[in-house]
Amino acid sequence: MNRKTLVLPAVVGLLAPALAACGGSDGGSDGGGSIVVGTTDRFIASKDAPAPLDPAYAYDVGTWNVLRQTVQTLMVQPRGEGAPVPEAAESCGFTDNGNERYACKLRSDLKFSNGDAITAADVKFSIDRALAIKADSGVFALLSTVDTVEVKGDKEVIFHLKTADATFPYKLSTPVAGIVNPDNYEKNKLRDGFEVDGSGPYVLEGEEKDGELVRAVFTRNPNYKGALKVQNNEVDMVSYEDAEAMGAALEGGDIDVMTRSMTPEQIEKLAVADGDVDLVEMPGLEIRYLAFNTEAPTVKTKAVRQAMAQLLNRDELVSAVYGSQADPLYSLVPASITGHSNAFFNKYGDPSVAKAKGLLEEADVDTPVKLTLHYTTDHYGSATKKEFEELRRQLNGSGLFQVAIEGAPWDTFVPAERNGEYDVFGMGWFPDFPDPDSYIAPFLDKDNFLKSPYANNEIRESLIPESRGEADRLAAADSLNRIQDIVAEDVPLLPLWQGKQYVAARDDVTGVSYALNSSATLQLWELGRGVSG
Incomplete structure (x- = not known):
C-alpha cells in the first residue's frame, strides 16, 4: 500500500487565483462499473x-x-x-x-x-x-x-x-x-425524507431502512449542463455504522473508496502497508472546538471558561489521540487561512495550573468546578471518545475541575444542543467555503447555527460587516484579528485542533487526489476507473 501526499497551494481565501476551467481529468474515464464509496456519515430522518x-x-x-x-x-x-x-x-x-x-x-x-x-x-x-x-x-x-x-x-x-x-x-x-x-x-x-431533485451532475436514488438512508446511488444526470466534468456513470455511497465496519468492507472488496471518518489507527496502518490500496493525504480545514452555553450556571462566569483555556494542553491532546494527523489550533480561524492569528496562545501562553487558579480565585469561583462535557459518539469518528477522555484527564488533573464526559449519537446530540440542554459540548466544523468569514459568522453573528446566547455587539455590528466589505482579504486583517482577540478574551468557544484529510482507494480508481477539496466537499464526479498499478 502506498501513501501519496497531494501538495496543494496554501489556502488563502479570496486571494487565491481562479482557475481557467473547473473539473477535468487525471486519467479516469466515464466508463466502467459503479464505483462504491464508503462513509461513516449517517443520514437519519x-x-x-x-x-x-x-x-x-x-x-x-x-x-x-x-x-x-x-x-x-x-x-x-x-x-x-x-x-x-x-x-x-x-x-x-x-x-x-x-x-x-x-x-x-x-x-x-x-x-x-x-x-x-x-x-x-x-x-x-x-x-x-x-x-x-x-x-x-x-x-x-x-x-x-x-x-x-x-x-x-x-x-x-x-x-x-x-x-x-x-x-x-x-x-x-x-x-x-x-x-x-x-x-x-x-x-x-x-421536504421530508430523502428525495432530492435538482440539476446537478447526478440523480439520487436512495435505499432507506428504518428511517435511515443506508445507500445512495448517484447516476449520471443526462440533462446536466455545468462546469464539472463527470468521470463516471454511477457512484454508490454506502453508510457504515463505524470506521471499523467501513475498513472491513474495503479489505473485503465491497467498496472501492473509503472516506471520512477513518480512525487514526487505520490511517497509520494504511500509510505503511503495501498492496492494491493507496492512502492519499490532502490539506484540510476541519477544526474541532468546545462550545459553551454562556447562560448555563456552570460556565456563565467568564473566569471558568478562561481557566479551561488556560489549562488546555493542545500538544498533549493531539499527540495522545491524533498524532501527526492534526495540529494544535489557537483560534477559530485555522492557520492556513488568510486572517488567522494565534489569539489564544497570545492570551494564555503555555498551560498553567497556577494562572488558571488565579483566574478562578479572582472571580470568587469555588473549586473544583463541576461540569459535564458532551460529545457525539458517531459523527466525527470513534477517536472523539478518546479525545474527551484526554480533556477530562487534563482538567481534572489540575484539581480545579471535576469533569464528567457523556456521549450521544448525532441524531439525539444535535436537538439536545440546539435546545440548550448542554452546558459544554464538542463540535467539529468543516467550512462552508475557504474564507475566515466561514469560521466567524456561523458562530458569532446573529442567527448563528449553534443558537449560542453569546452576543458581542462590536463583532456583530461593526467587525463582521467591516471584514466583509474588503474584497482584498488581507485588508480585512485588522477586523479579523480584533474578532479573534475578543473570542480569546470571552471564550464562548475554545478551539482545540485542525485536521488533515485522508481518502483510501483501490489503485484502479482515478481522480482520488481530487475527491475532496479543502472544505471537505466530496467531489464524486472526479472518480473514474483506470489501469491498476
Whole structure:
C-alpha cells in the first residue's frame, strides 16, 4: 500500500487565483462499473429533523456532500481551489463598486434532471424559500446579507445585498443556494425524507431502512449542463455504522473508496502497508472546538471558561489521540487561512495550573468546578471518545475541575444542543467555503447555527460587516484579528485542533487526489476507473 501526499497551494481565501476551467481529468474515464464509496456519515430522518436533505435545512458535511452531487448552484469552487467560478451560471459578478449588487446570467438550455427548463424565477424561488423557511439548523444565515432577489427575463438574476459582502460568490456555491424545482419543493415547508431533485451532475436514488438512508446511488444526470466534468456513470455511497465496519468492507472488496471518518489507527496502518490500496493525504480545514452555553450556571462566569483555556494542553491532546494527523489550533480561524492569528496562545501562553487558579480565585469561583462535557459518539469518528477522555484527564488533573464526559449519537446530540440542554459540548466544523468569514459568522453573528446566547455587539455590528466589505482579504486583517482577540478574551468557544484529510482507494480508481477539496466537499464526479498499478 502506498501513501501519496497531494501538495496543494496554501489556502488563502479570496486571494487565491481562479482557475481557467473547473473539473477535468487525471486519467479516469466515464466508463466502467459503479464505483462504491464508503462513509461513516449517517443520514437519519427523525421527528426532530424530518427533512435532512432539503437544501433549506441541511447544514452538516454529510448531507451537504449528498446535495453537492445532485443540486446545482450558480457558483462552484474550482478543482484545485481558488475563487468560485460559474456553474449553473454562465457568468456572475458584482456590478457596483460597493459589493452590494451581484448579477448572474444563467447558462443556456439549463434543465432539472426531469427535463423541466430552469429559469431565473426558479433561482429566486430557491433563495427566497430558504430565507422564508428560516430552518432551525441556521443554514439560512449564510444568505443573511440578501435584501431582495430581482429577476430580468428568464436568464438574469440580480441580488441586492443589505451590506457589502465580498464573500457572497462563495455563499452562492453552498447547497443552501441550490436551485430547486418549485414543482417538488413547497415555498414555506421543508421536504421530508430523502428525495432530492435538482440539476446537478447526478440523480439520487436512495435505499432507506428504518428511517435511515443506508445507500445512495448517484447516476449520471443526462440533462446536466455545468462546469464539472463527470468521470463516471454511477457512484454508490454506502453508510457504515463505524470506521471499523467501513475498513472491513474495503479489505473485503465491497467498496472501492473509503472516506471520512477513518480512525487514526487505520490511517497509520494504511500509510505503511503495501498492496492494491493507496492512502492519499490532502490539506484540510476541519477544526474541532468546545462550545459553551454562556447562560448555563456552570460556565456563565467568564473566569471558568478562561481557566479551561488556560489549562488546555493542545500538544498533549493531539499527540495522545491524533498524532501527526492534526495540529494544535489557537483560534477559530485555522492557520492556513488568510486572517488567522494565534489569539489564544497570545492570551494564555503555555498551560498553567497556577494562572488558571488565579483566574478562578479572582472571580470568587469555588473549586473544583463541576461540569459535564458532551460529545457525539458517531459523527466525527470513534477517536472523539478518546479525545474527551484526554480533556477530562487534563482538567481534572489540575484539581480545579471535576469533569464528567457523556456521549450521544448525532441524531439525539444535535436537538439536545440546539435546545440548550448542554452546558459544554464538542463540535467539529468543516467550512462552508475557504474564507475566515466561514469560521466567524456561523458562530458569532446573529442567527448563528449553534443558537449560542453569546452576543458581542462590536463583532456583530461593526467587525463582521467591516471584514466583509474588503474584497482584498488581507485588508480585512485588522477586523479579523480584533474578532479573534475578543473570542480569546470571552471564550464562548475554545478551539482545540485542525485536521488533515485522508481518502483510501483501490489503485484502479482515478481522480482520488481530487475527491475532496479543502472544505471537505466530496467531489464524486472526479472518480473514474483506470489501469491498476
